Amino acid sequence: MAMLIDPARWPAHGTVFSHLVSDRSLEELHAFAAAAGVSPRAFDGDHYDVPVERYDDLVARGAEEVSGTELVRRLVASGLRIPAAQRSGKLDKVLIQRFNRLLPGHSPLEREPVVADLLGRWSQPHRHYHDRSHLLAVLKAIDLLLRHGEECGRWTRSVKLAAWFHDAVYIAAPERAPGQDEEDSAVLAETTLSELGLPEAEIEQTSRLVRMTAHHQPRDPADRAGAVLSDADLEILSRPRGDYGRYLSAIREEFAHVPDPDFAAGRAAVVQSLLDSRPLYRTRTGARFWEKAARRNLSAELHPTSRHWTP
Incomplete structure (x- = not known):
């Protein structure tokens, strides 16, 4: 499993969010999120937006802590990244x-x-x-x-x-x-x-x-x-x-x-x-x-x- 999570630095709805991704497959990402109780509504094309209060739990479940730059680099290399356009x-x-x-x-x-x-x-x-x-x-x-x-x-x-x-x-x-x-x-x-x-x-x-x-x-x-x-x-x-x-x-x-x-x-x-x-x-x-x-x-x-x- 290759689950990645970056620091919670993205503000919205009165808190800050991390990005949870897989650099292998969307099936793996969806399975991990479902097992962790992450709402399907948090999925945005190639990642889940997860609030800061979920960060430690997701890391404990196996998500690898990486920088935002490293997360994007590995997501692009996997072919799963959706271009901004x-x-x-x-x-x-x-x-x-x-x-x-x-x-x-x-x-x-x-x-x-x-x-x-x-x-x-x-x-x-x-x-x-x-x-x-x-x-x-x-x-x-x-x-x-x-x-x-x-x-x-x-x-x-x-x-x-x-x-x-x-x-x-x-x-x-x-x-x-x-x-x-x-x-x-x-x-x-x-x-x-x-x-x-x-x-x-x-x-x-x-x-x-x-x-x-x-x-x-x-x-x-x-x-x-x-x-x-x-x-x-x-x-x-x-x-x-x-x-x-x-x-x-x-x-x-x-x-x-x-x-x-x-x-x-x-x-x-x-x-x-x-x-x-x-x-x-x-x-x-x-x-x-x-x-x-x-x-x-x-x-x-x-x-x-x-x-x-x-x-």
Whole structure:
């Protein structure tokens, strides 16, 4: 076990707080916190905020005392650290700026209700993975692909708008037909972008791309816009161990209503389908940067007793 705690120096609610983290896994962190009686509400993405009166008890239970600098250094090295820009306080500002840049010819009065509705959808409490952090990650992955020479022709804005809408409707209930969330998201895109007065061809392209994310299989090898969006959405599969483990935990939380055996069977089918995709990434950049790591992560998840890491 590698539990770390820094000095209680962070003021709030009339006291001061320490940060409790694990530099190995979130599962270990949650188990330690639960055993120590730390409220789940104290969890903030990659750490628990614990008041000074709990400090000595947590140290006695095995938490290692380290400086704040050392705690952050080891958390970053583990891959579990959530960058400041991805924390909820800054996410909205960053995302709003990105959305506004997509519609420079529209007034704030036109843009603000749309982005507010979208951010509200991406912030729904049942979302643990398909949230604003995922949205930002997809947008950043699109930017990376474009910087490395991938092209979408005249559909670059459609690809980015499709990223905004691709999980705008996310219910993931067992009674929902496969692909229904993507279909409803595409219809939302069509309605919203039509009201904004975007060209019909651009609306059709955006909604087509949203529907494509139901299977991540661009029908046409020449569909470069589809390849860019699909690869950006699947970039998470290539992340380092800590990020991939956090992704798996978040996905399980979103399907907490599904019994363990059913979830395991369904997840295994999804993972096998991804492994069967040849190639998994459709752009040259995605294949070069992400394919090998993604296949390693997926294989390790499907065969946890192998020599691959265990999430």
